[in-house]
Amino acid sequence: METRLSSRGREIVVSGDRPFVIIGERINPTGRKVLAAEMKEGVMDRVRSDAQAQAAAGAHMLDVNAGIPAIDEPALLVAAIRAVMDVTDLPICIDSSIIEALEAGLSAYEGKALVNSVTAEEERMERILPLVKKHGAAVIGMANDETGITMVPEERLALARRIIERAADHGIPQEDVIIDPIAMTVAADPTCGLITLETMRLIRDKLGNNMTCGASNVSFGLPDRPTVNAAFLPLAMHAGLTCAITNPLEGQVRRAILAGDLLLAHDEYAMRWIASFRAEQAVGRAQGAQPKPEAAK
Amino acid sequence: METRLSSRGREIVVSGDRPFVIIGERINPTGRKVLAAEMKEGVMDRVRSDAQAQAAAGAHMLDVNAGIPAIDEPALLVAAIRAVMDVTDLPICIDSSIIEALEAGLSAYEGKALVNSVTAEEERMERILPLVKKHGAAVIGMANDETGITMVPEERLALARRIIERAADHGIPQEDVIIDPIAMTVAADPTCGLITLETMRLIRDKLGNNMTCGASNVSFGLPDRPTVNAAFLPLAMHAGLTCAITNPLEGQVRRAILAGDLLLAHDEYAMRWIASFRAEQAVGRAQGAQPKPEAAK
Numbered sequence: 001m002e003t004r005l006s007s008r009g010r011e012i013v014v015s016g017d018r019p020f021v022i023i024g025e026r027i028n029p030t031g032r033k034v035l036a037a038e039m040k041e042g043v044m045d046r047v048r049s050d051a052q053a054q055a056a057a058g059a060h061m062l063d064v065n066a067g068i069p070a071i072d073e074p075a076l077l078v079a080a081i082r083a084v085m086d087v088t089d090l091p092i093c094i095d096s097s098i099i100e101a102l103e104a105g106l107s108a109y110e111g112k113a114l115v116n117s118v119t120a121e122e123e124r125m126e127r128i129l130p131l132v133k134k135h136g137a138a139v140i141g142m143a144n145d146e147t148g149i150t151m152v153p154e155e156r157l158a159l160a161r162r163i164i165e166r167a168a169d170h171g172i173p174q175e176d177v178i179i180d181p182i183a184m185t186v187a188a189d190p191t192c193g194l195i196t197l198e199t200m201r202l203i204r205d206k207l208g209n210n211m212t213c214g215a216s217n218v219s220f221g222l223p224d225r226p227t228v229n230a231a232f233l234p235l236a237m238h239a240g241l242t243c244a245i246t247n248p249l250e251g252q253v254r255r256a257i258l259a260g261d262l263l264l265a266h267d268e269y270a271m272r273w274i275a276s277f278r279a280e281q282a283v284g285r286a287q288g289a290q291p292k293p294e295a296a297k
Numbered sequence: 298m299e300t301r302l303s304s305r306g307r308e309i310v311v312s313g314d315r316p317f318v319i320i321g322e323r324i325n326p327t328g329r330k331v332l333a334a335e336m337k338e339g340v341m342d343r344v345r346s347d348a349q350a351q352a353a354a355g356a357h358m359l360d361v362n363a364g365i366p367a368i369d370e371p372a373l374l375v376a377a378i379r380a381v382m383d384v385t386d387l388p389i390c391i392d393s394s395i396i397e398a399l400e401a402g403l404s405a406y407e408g409k410a411l412v413n414s415v416t417a418e419e420e421r422m423e424r425i426l427p428l429v430k431k432h433g434a435a436v437i438g439m440a441n442d443e444t445g446i447t448m449v450p451e452e453r454l455a456l457a458r459r460i461i462e463r464a465a466d467h468g469i470p471q472e473d474v475i476i477d478p479i480a481m482t483v484a485a486d487p488t489c490g491l492i493t494l495e496t497m498r499l500i501r502d503k504l505g506n507n508m509t510c511g512a513s514n515v516s517f518g519l520p521d522r523p524t525v526n527a528a529f530l531p532l533a534m535h536a537g538l539t540c541a542i543t544n545p546l547e548g549q550v551r552r553a554i555l556a557g558d559l560l561l562a563h564d565e566y567a568m569r570w571i572a573s574f575r576a577e578q579a580v581g582r583a584q585g586a587q588p589k590p591e592a593a594k
Contacts, residue, residue: 193560223574231556259528263490277520
């Protein structure tokens, strides 16, 4: 199944037959005090530089979130989206829990956006899906509902199916629903990783939809999170994950995704792997890094 | 299925229900000029220090190989095994392509060794399996035969089954055959990784045996091999790999295995993950490393 997203000048395709798609997560004031303070003042310099840095680091799309408490979020989200469109032509994932902000963002965006997100909650589906249809966008469907998050993979599958069917009722084709099977930390419950992977396999095998997730959730509360996230991503890719909202500026995560593509036959002759290695070497040389001494054999 | 290996003083258990078992690969003169030169002179200082270093880095077993061309390999392998037994009580994997060396090593070893390895070749099975039985050892069965290595997972499964059945004919129980499903580099053929993973799933689901592999083969010929190996190991663990002959001194590989155990529910409350992180922090402090500055948020 192929999900096509676009900006004014560029189209990207999310598909299990293609390399993994990285949706850069950095443009989000949650937990970023400096960015939040600037956005609150209407200063978009850091939004623009974050967009450029993520594009340079290999992001294929950019998530844009303007969730700051007690602010005019629709206006701020539009301003952030415009700032990003000024400096890159990467397609955008419009991210808000406030429906008016999603609507304003969709109206301002030029291209086919990804809406982040709808759940299987009745009220959310009935308000968000018509907006998605009206703007010809695609949408992330999170596999939870009013009762919370189930730990039974078959029940998450059923919720994914419910969102896909409801989207179809609103005229949104199946390929324009990207399912989030929900990743949770293994710090609290060691089976959380396996439950997410099993949910992914079920959704891939029974529905075939593209999938995204907040991969770094698996390591919440743990030390050395990038290493846990880097181990999780190839596992998730093998289970059916085709894109993720993550940080391409984190080298370990970016390299784990490239290695996953390589090991899962999405990088013939290791062309992208080798090109990325050479690019990092060039950056290292430019920064005056010394080669590591060879260990005694 | 549980495979039990032992030294004089210690037993380890390889099982899909337990944390992954690391078999340290360093005591092997292939490609290690300094070690080879010392071993050739009968000097075992580096063998001993490599054994201790791998034990300290978290190896659960040690592979011992003395394959130097034009040498009395049986005598050298015995000397190396004795040197390792002097300094650690980790169970040993006796590694040679020369049957007389395996025999001498098994005679010298005190405990239940793992023999590395037999293939599905008729002559090898008929010579090695009686030795394994005589010494009450376990054996690694490589899924290839006289015709070479097949790229069809079902055919590798059939070869694994053949070794297990022949071992049973010789009185070796199924749990004492650890299958190597064979890992090959993705540099030459991008589907090699998927073929190995599919073979692992088949062997786990149809036979249930423990599995090992030379995990670093997947990255042969590529730059930044540790990152590729680190991405492959959790994938292989999820597909049924329960131990691997690898280098625990390579931090990325060691951490990928710990992260794999964590994500696959073999590390409750992340106890081992956190303990390992703290141990590395303590080493870092002892070496005078400075904490990394926090990136601007």
